[in-house]
Amino acid sequence: MRYFESRVIANQRVADDIFVLQVERNSAEVAAGQFYMLKSWDKELTLMRPVSVFKADESVLWFMYRVVGSGTSRISALMPGDKMRLLGPCGNGYPCDALKGRIAVVGGGLGIPPLCETAKTLKARGATVDAYLGFRDALFAVEDFEPHCENIFISTEKGEEGYRGFITDLLSPENYDTVITCGPEVMMRKVASMCAMTDTRCYCSLEHRMACGIGACLGCSIRTKSGMRRVCKDGPVFLSSELEW
Numbered sequence: 001m002r003y004f005e006s007r008v009i010a011n012q013r014v015a016d017d018i019f020v021l022q023v024e025r026n027s028a029e030v031a032a033g034q035f036y037m038l039k040s041w042d043k044e045l046t047l048m049r050p051v052s053v054f055k056a057d058e059s060v061l062w063f064m065y066r067v068v069g070s071g072t073s074r075i076s077a078l079m080p081g082d083k084m085r086l087l088g089p090c091g092n093g094y095p096c097d098a099l100k101g102r103i104a105v106v107g108g109g110l111g112i113p114p115l116c117e118t119a120k121t122l123k124a125r126g127a128t129v130d131a132y133l134g135f136r137d138a139l140f141a142v143e144d145f146e147p148h149c150e151n152i153f154i155s156t157e158k159g160e161e162g163y164r165g166f167i168t169d170l171l172s173p174e175n176y177d178t179v180i181t182c183g184p185e186v187m188m189r190k191v192a193s194m195c196a197m198t199d200t201r202c203y204c205s206l207e208h209r210m211a212c213g214i215g216a217c218l219g220c221s222i223r224t225k226s227g228m229r230r231v232c233k234d235g236p237v238f239l240s241s242e243l244e245w
């Protein structure tokens with residue numbers, strides 16, 4: 001993990017309030033499911049904001065984010081050539097080397113982008129990946145999953161695209177060796193309970209308000225079956241069987 005300055009390559013709106021930021025990678029490390037703390041400000045806002053890695057190649061890091069408040073709004077104003085600061089990679093990521101066979105990645109909303117780099121890594125390690133992507137209305141990032149997935153299932157709340165309803169309606173965990181999920185807590189809890197019923201291994205990527213992002217302030221601590229854990233340092237990925245929701 002390191003703190004470094006990078007330059008913005010592009011920062012484009014891809015759906016209503018959703019943007020994709022591309023920054024120079026500057027040899028930064030990345031593992032599937034990890035995140036970076038980002039900032040484009042010096043004085044006004046002190047805390048960096050956590051955003052997961054959406055995609056990475058040799059020279060570029062991609063982040064997909066929804067504008068929800070002051071930090072993401074400032075980031076959305078960045079222009080190509082602007083400088084910003086990154087701290088990372090943070091967190092544990094998914095244990096992709098240990099995951100074999102058929103794997104379902106189940107994402108909802110802005111939990112979808114981090115699963116793209118995960119699907120790519122799992123496929124490169126020989127796993128067969130199906131993606132279950134649940135959207136509120138407008139689709140995003142689906143084409144980024146296509147090279148890495150055997151099947152892609154889509155749902156929207158009102159049926160504008162794909163299945164009408166919740167993405168969990170389409171999932172049968174017993175068809176998979178492992179299920180990986182990232183998104184709203186209500187969705188992940190449902191996925192975790194479906195996996196518990198079928199005895200399928202399930203990993204959840206948790207979201208929590210973060211201050212330091214590096215395990216120092218304990219501000220993101222949660223209770224688990226093996227004691228208190230920091231989402232930023234011990235997570236964000238946890239086995240669902242470890243979680244006390």
Ligand SMILES: Cc1cc2nc3c(=O)[nH]c(=O)nc-3n(C[C@H](O)[C@H](O)[C@H](O)COP(=O)(O)OP(=O)(O)OC[C@H]3O[C@@H](n4cnc5c(N)ncnc54)[C@H](O)[C@@H]3O)c2cc1C
Pocket residue numbers: 035049050051052053064065066067068069070071072073110113114206207208209210236
């Ligand atoms: C490990 C991790 C990875 C993340 N990855 C992504 C990502 O890939 N894409 C993305 O769009 N967002 C991601 N987030 C969420 C993102 O960090 C927050 O949306 C962002 O910090 C909000 O900052 P802000 O200053 O714009 O909003 P603020 O002004 O800080 O808050 C605006 C509103 O958003 C809520 N909020 C802020 N942070 C969170 C949070 N972490 N969880 C739930 N609600 C929150 C606040 O309660 C408030 O209602 C991630 C969060 C974590 C912890």
Ligand code: FES
Pocket residue numbers: 209210211212213214215216217218219220221230231232233
């Ligand atoms: S945000 Fe400080 S310990 Fe996690």
